[in-house]
Amino acid sequence: MAVGLPENVFLTRLDAAANWARSNSLWPMPFATACCGIELMATAASRYDLARFGAEVMRFSPRQCDLLIVAGRVVMKMLPVLQRIWLQMPEPKWCISMGACACSGGVFDSYAVVQGVDRFIPVDMYVPGCPPRPEQLLAAIIDMQEKIRATGTVMGREFMARTSPMGPSPFDADELLRIKDASFVQLGGLSSPMGSVPRAGGSNHG
Amino acid sequence: MVDALELAARIGSPLTESTFRDNRRMDVAATHILPLLTTLKNDFGFNMLIDLTAVDYLEYEGARDRFGVVYLLLNVDSGERLILRTAVNLPEATLPTATGLWRGADWMEREVFDMFGIRFAGHPDLRRILMPDEFTEFPLRKDYPVKGRGERHNFPVITRAGS
Numbered sequence: 001m002a003v004g005l006p007e008n009v010f011l012t013r014l015d016a017a018a019n020w021a022r023s024n025s026l027w028p029m030p031f032a033t034a035c036c037g038i039e040l041m042a043t044a045a046s047r048y049d050l051a052r053f054g055a056e057v058m059r060f061s062p063r064q065c066d067l068l069i070v071a072g073r074v075v076m077k078m079l080p081v082l083q084r085i086w087l088q089m090p091e092p093k094w095c096i097s098m099g100a101c102a103c104s105g106g107v108f109d110s111y112a113v114v115q116g117v118d119r120f121i122p123v124d125m126y127v128p129g130c131p132p133r134p135e136q137l138l139a140a141i142i143d144m145q146e147k148i149r150a151t152g153t154v155m156g157r158e159f160m161a162r163t164s165p166m167g168p169s170p171f172d173a174d175e176l177l178r179i180k181d182a183s184f185v186q187l188g189g190l191s192s193p194m195g196s197v198p199r200a201g202g203s204n205h206g
Numbered sequence: 207m208v209d210a211l212e213l214a215a216r217i218g219s220p221l222t223e224s225t226f227r228d229n230r231r232m233d234v235a236a237t238h239i240l241p242l243l244t245t246l247k248n249d250f251g252f253n254m255l256i257d258l259t260a261v262d263y264l265e266y267e268g269a270r271d272r273f274g275v276v277y278l279l280l281n282v283d284s285g286e287r288l289i290l291r292t293a294v295n296l297p298e299a300t301l302p303t304a305t306g307l308w309r310g311a312d313w314m315e316r317e318v319f320d321m322f323g324i325r326f327a328g329h330p331d332l333r334r335i336l337m338p339d340e341f342t343e344f345p346l347r348k349d350y351p352v353k354g355r356g357e358r359h360n361f362p363v364i365t366r367a368g369s
Contacts, residue, residue, distance in 0.1 A: 162366035
């Protein structure tokens, strides 16, 4: 039986309608700590014009944002701040890890620099480059919109399935060897995505 | 030009003087660093502390002491510069503070403490300045691995479902 629709009425799924609205009005939270932040600014400025994709409203309060863009290296003193910002953002929210440092620590393989933010916060999109050109960030945001349209649900059910940490375990053999020398480490306090940490100085590990 | 012999006589301790290009450098015993700084500031017009930093000489060829603490002084009126170095060793590794002479020494001494673990007796607020407060090691010591001892991974992991 054909449904007679009045004019100006169309049928859609609620998910699709929500995704359409969400993906075309992303509000980025610029977490810019290094040179990637300069490219992020260039992306938002007139030449590359992020406004074409509905994401031009950078807000410096996480409570008004739904897209966290981590642009630049994150040091261990900054990571608790980043985590708090992520937790303060209202749902639904997404995260882009921009540049080599945010994705993997980049060339900064030192005691103070976190080796990839995906070890500690969830990341939806990775942008390679050092720093990435604005076109790459634009491509990531377009891909982000595609992802939201393809997988988004109005109640955010797709987020609930992601219960495991995303990044690699930091506790590789090399890291364990160094931790073994550390007298200060209370191993109960170390949290490992892989479960409990093997006991330092213990049986056969490392 | 400050005369090293005259300085040594005033503080009652020998000074080892050396020159590299335009730089005049003097080594002084740790017990006499504060009298020397005081004399240089009050009597010889070295009214500016340019820098205060440290070097870890672990495994350095021919080094006798573990740390060298370096003071770079400037006489603003005459333009004369002087580099002083004193040696400290573990386990105590303590020097008197220079904050009584130059307030600018405050943060520089905190940085030396943060990076090398050298303490400055009498410092008004000797806390870490660069590393987080809960950090327990001294990262610029040569026996500390460049990649750290797992501190950079010692954080809770936030999963998507849990945030």
